[in-house]
Amino acid sequence: MAASAKTILRGFRRCGVLKGASRVTSLNIARAAHFTYVPDTPPTAYGDTTRMNLVQAINNTLDLTLATDPTAVLFGEDVAFGGVFRCSNELRDRYGTDRVFNTPLSEQGIVAFGIGLATAGSNAIAEIQFADYIFPAFDQITNEAAKFRYRTGNLFDCGKLTIRTPCGAVGHGALYHSQSPEAFFAHIPGIKVVIPRGPFQAKGLLMSCIRDDNPCIFFEPKILYRGAVEEVPTKDYTLPLSQAEVLLEGGDVTLVGWGTQVHVLLEVAKIAQETLGVSCEVIDLRTILPWDTETIAKSVVKTGRLLVAHEAPHTMGFAAEIAATVQSECFLNLEAPVERVCGYDTPFPHVFEPFYIPDKWKCVEGIKKLVNY
């Protein structure tokens, strides 16, 4: 029964994506927008740029990888015709059915197949159609991919494996098209977990994941796929993993988020400045594991207050790890308890999504608590 429900849902969403995809999706985003996208400005050092949305940036990264690395292969459910989100559009035609191909519908199979490819010398880029469906592959990720190098004494490794998967709220995704499972994976030594906030970041970070010699999970906030558009360098470039980025400097409160939530926090900082006169420092964590403790701690030493916000549920969400580390590293600097604004400890609901997500108003209330403590 569960399996058939999943199949029906998949069929449904495929139809949705296929028939007038851009119109339907942008309509949904407009209706559900809980954030205003703030485009990145790529450094001039990377040369010529083109306007790309997140899908195009991903596609461009995969394209460059397949073009320059003959061992690279791209596979997953429905990637051959271009993918249900169009991320692998035209790549099969360009690089052949042997290198861009559909697999049977089995997530544990996809990840394990990727581990095998990587072990035997291929650069394996696997797609899990929605992060919500990565759990059947949990065993392969945690017991196999993450531990491969360690348990073999570095005789074998699957460092050339990258798993891409769409994540996060999308306005109407309900329980199984909205999840942000990064915290489950943050507890797994041996893998890297990365989430970009937009097209420029996505290209640079995904390129780093693909080239990194460790198995990486790359979560793509699907609400940004078409909504986020900005200038992206056309050439090959990488952005460093395990480095957070300070997007906005401030002196009173440190705000930390990742993915879509970064855009929420940028707006929150603006509101806080305008209505409360509070100066916020906004940081995009970018890499969940291994995460950049130093940048966060340095900021909190300066501001004395920290708010961490994520879409995933509160209890044992990654904000808990950040909060615990910051209180241990910055105990003497903290002026107020670390504030966590997260999803509730419920499954991700359908019609209640506007009430569920840690939106700007909830974050602003969190800042009030911090400054009035």
Place this chain on the structure above:
Amino acid sequence: MAAKLGNTLRLLRCVARRPVSCRRIFTTSYLRCEERPQFSGLKSDFTYKLSILDPDNEAGIPVYRVMNSHGEMTQDSEDPKIDKETVLKMYRDMTLLNSMDKILYESQRQGRISFYMTNYGEEATHIGSAAALHLEDLVFGQYREAGVLMWRGFSLDQFINQCYGNVEDMGKGRQMPVHYGSRDLHYVTISSPLATQMPQASGAAYAFKLKQNGKCVICYFGDGAASEGDAHAAFNFAATLDCPVIFFCRNNGYAISTPTSEQYRGDGIASRGSGYGMLTMRVDGNDVFAVYNVTKQAREICVKQNRPVLIEAMTYRVGHHSTSDDSSMYREKGEVVKFDTNNPIGRLRGYMARQGWWDDEDENKWREQCKKNVMEAFGKAEKRKKPSPVELFEDVYDEIPIHLQKQMDSLKEHLSKNGDKYPVQSHEVWS
């Protein structure tokens, strides 16, 4: 009614075969389309008789064998005609493995190593298949395939060092005993989670296909592991993606205490092969030559056709599941004795005796030699120190990340104050 319909259809079929344009006779064209199912992914006909496919009515897949239990070749045409030297190596490896098993099993009983799993009764599946492969073919195993490594030249020292987790263990003492691996011998390190290696083997085989390197992958697993979801994924991926991989099932009748009657209801594992569109063979796993023949055939299919092959080797787990298991709790003593008399080592010895290649004197001398060699390796391995505690932190990633570096430093500092409370003396110095 059905018969009448059948006649009408036959008539229409005749009409349809005449060179008549479908466009002109619409009804005929319509019925022609209906004549064979148009559903995608099928190659079957319609049937107008309700019938149920009953597996109980099917004859089981036969078990291929080359020699009988006394080591007599039953059919000359099936004799692989392996030269004397190779046959002697087959026998020596099977018996050396047997000697190592006995000594390491006993050493676990004495608390000298923490864990062990013997290979009793399944030696021929290892050696017969390994002998039919090329050294560069990549092996993914479960844990009861030590004979494959032995065939490829893994030394007694290497086996026993791994079981001790000493400085010479290539796995750096991180895994439990019998989790062997060797890059030089193309044997992917064993891990405990069952069947996880199976879809990985399919992926590795796909990489080989892309490289067009003429190699294949072999993946060993037990009848119990075949119940895991990963086995299903592995078979289906290998078949749909045309992977040159041999799936080698050791069906030894038990998964710990669970007999096959509680593991599956079909005709073993082999019957599943055709369901996935795989070429399939079932073999007598106690007949080293039969195992050799099927594996050789499978290898050829893999590399020439880029097709997966499933082999089910029927055997019997003579020993306990592991040193943590007492199999007399769930099976009769007589059952084990019955199978042990049909053991693969005895059969090969019978063959060799018949050829005049081996006699009692050779046997006694070789057995003594085996024991001596194992005891020597054992003594050396026991004396070696364990690796430095720094190895606890290495290889989690390709490079040690900052947070892990801090944890490593904290252990080092802790040990500098509390070293006397830890077994630091039995480990290499932390430099």
